[in-house]
Amino acid sequence: MSVTGGLVNREALMRVLRQGRHHLPVSEALRSGLICAAPAVLAAVLHEPLLCWTAIATFWTCLSDEQNQTTLARVRSGLAFGMLGALLSACAIAAARVPWAAVTLTGVVAYVGALIRTRGAGSGLWALLLVTACAVSASFPVHPWPAPLEYAACFFGGSIWAVVCMVGLWQYSDAHRARRATFAYLYAVSSFLRRLGDVADQYASGESLGRSGLRSRLDVMKQVVDSVPASHDTCGVWRANGERIVALLAGLETLLTGNTLGKARAAGPLLAPTLRHLAELFDLHADAVRRGLPSSTSMGGTLGSLIGQVRRGLRRAAAEPLAQDDSAWVRACETLVLSLVRLTRRPGATASVAVTGVQPARGDAPVIGRKGLAASVVEEMRAGGSIARYACRLSVAAMVAVATVHFKNIEQGYWLVLTALFVVQPTVSQTVKVSALRVTGTVLGAVAASLVALIFRNPVLEALSIIPLATGTFVARGLSYVSYILFLTPHFILVAHLGMPTGSPWTLAALRIGNSLAGAIVAVLISLIAWPEWEARKLTPMTSAAIDAVCAYLDAVRNAASEERAGAWQVEAARRNACVAIDKLDALASAMRRELIWSRRRGQRVSELVWHLRRLVGIAAPFECIAATLPEQERRRIALLASSCMRWLRGSRAMYRFLEPTARVAGTPSHHFLHVSERRAAESAKFAGAMYAELAQSRLRRNGLAAG
Secondary structure (H helix, E strand, O other), X not given: OOHHHHHHHHHHHHXXXXXXXXXXXXXXXXXXXHHHHHHXXXXXXXXXXXXXXXXXXXXXXXXXOOOOOOHHHHHHHHHHHHHHHHHHXXXXXXXXXXXXXXXXXXXXXXHHHHHHHHHOHHHXXXXXXXXXXXXXXXXXXXXXXXXXXXXXXXXXXXHHHHHHHHHHOOOOOHHHHHHHHHHHHHHHXXXXXXXXXXXXXXXXXXXXXXXXXXXHHHHHHHHHHHOOHHHHHHHHHHHHHHHHHHHHHHHHHHHHHOOEOOEOOOOHHHHHHHHHHHHHHHHHHHHHHHOOOOHHHHOOOHHHHHHHHHHHHHHHHHHOOOOHHHHHHHHHHHHHHHHHHHHHHOHHHHHHHOOOOOOOOOOOOOOOOHHHHHHHHHHHHHHOOHHHHHHHHHHHXXXXXXXXXXXXXXXXXXXXXXXXXXXXXXXHHHHHHHHHHHHHHHHHHHHHHHHHHHHOOOHHHHHHOXXXXXXXXXXXXXXXXXXXXXXXXXXXXXXXXXHOOOOOHHHHHHHHHHHHHHHHHHHHHHHHHOOOOOXXXXXXXXXXXXXXXXXXXXXXXXXXXXXXXXOHHHHHHHHHHHHHHHHHHHHHHHHHOOOOHHHHHHHHHHHHHHHHHHHHHHHHOOHHHHHHHOOHHHHHHHHHHHHHHHHHHOOOOOOOOOOOXXXXXXXXXXXXXXXXXXXXXXXXXXXXXXXXXXXXXXHHHHHHHHHO
């Protein structure tokens, strides 16, 4: 790597240390860590192992809490979790005297709990934790009669403790949450621009720049800002301009990576410094938002200096003696960079529309009420949908795990049950992936827990060491599954060691690793045997859905360019739906590569289709922002290009006359952007259309064979 590349990496590291921590929920995680560690410390001080069950109930209650809900809703959810968890744990412990009764109870609870996933991811996690409480209790050794009531009281007490502390202590204002969400979005924009700079300098490939992650940050920011009217002065402008920024960044990504897969243009290094200066602009705005200061008063002359550097960099790049195509490419990039600069120079100019006239995206999931939950569950069961099949697999896996623990007398067998419940996923490929991550994180976490237990031999110090582990668990929850398990495993092992202080920490670690491996094997085998869900079966419908969504977006762009009725929110919603559909298809391709060999080959082909669809959306996205600045002739050309791409996507022919290369010398930067992009758009649309036709023919052949 060159000296410049080393400097860039050092600057990126310093930026992460200086600002990166602010978009993580460190304060909330520390609060949750203190709440979860308190019962464990009390258990160590009072020498009462049963309070470790209270510590686990406290952790599960904190884990199931949704902070974006109202205070009343959080209290109701936490108390309901505590009451149901106490009831289920008491029933499971009482039923453990008759193993088959415990197995049956676990299977029924697991099936019902999995069906609640129809209400959404948050409710699904809430129900899965209740299922875990029941299954883990059913795998405990047999206890005499007072034990069920004692375990129930400890579980309910832990939930009450968590609810009281989360709602009544150390609260953060809604405005603080909005500023943090906006900061996270602007930080993600800056990170994206820096990765584009690395691609332009050819330090990195452009295969995975994280556009989907950027859009996720935008969706979170929009949801939080819309729910907090007091944050509009500081954050509303970025909520209004967020979609425009994402659209322009998509166009820049396409220009930098749109020639061939992962290949940057020769003129790219000329633009790399400009992209990094632009990233610094967004870092300035992110820091101002985090501190709650207006952008115009918080940055002084720094903002103007950076904008000047961006403009001078563009002029230097445009003045270079380049080949005709490279010169046009630089001018096309200039169009999008200048549009982003205008959004950072006077963001307040659009503040009046920040929260007015906002329409919901059609891709947003509907909110299901209490009455709708029962209806959706019944409908899912009748239709035999994916969630219903997942519920059956989870129920079977839970029963097999609990039966194995009881009839094989496995020591510390609840680790096996817990792993099996969390590893089972809706599809085979997801189950295989999560099982590998779970076992890897468990091994590393078990070693860490053993070292902690050997260093802190005092039970109180050992309990206090749970604070950083629990805090890290909540921080790492949004980073990666391996890091989450890496903190979660030593946390649970230390709690279990406090509940059984006579056991060796290395013995507990070995039992945890062995039982986790056994639980993962149970989950994978059940996923392969009981109603297996293969990703390859979804290929045709998901490909059709992605192409339909891209066509709908191109139609919205065509209407906007031809001045037909198409509001800005309609174009944004269509783009969002197209991006979500493409992301789902990309996830499908990745999952297929974890399945059989024939699925891997098709998965590689689908990855090429995803790349072309993303390039097509990336080409069309900037037209949302620059179409109004183009003359009538160019707008008609955009509309014609969008219509032609729609026909090519459908596998039909279209008559579109490309501009000759010799005619690309004169014109504005916007003019050059259109001419650079049109051939790439046609290439991607034709490729996607050919694959769409191929899939349609294969589906017809399969239907014909089935009918015959």
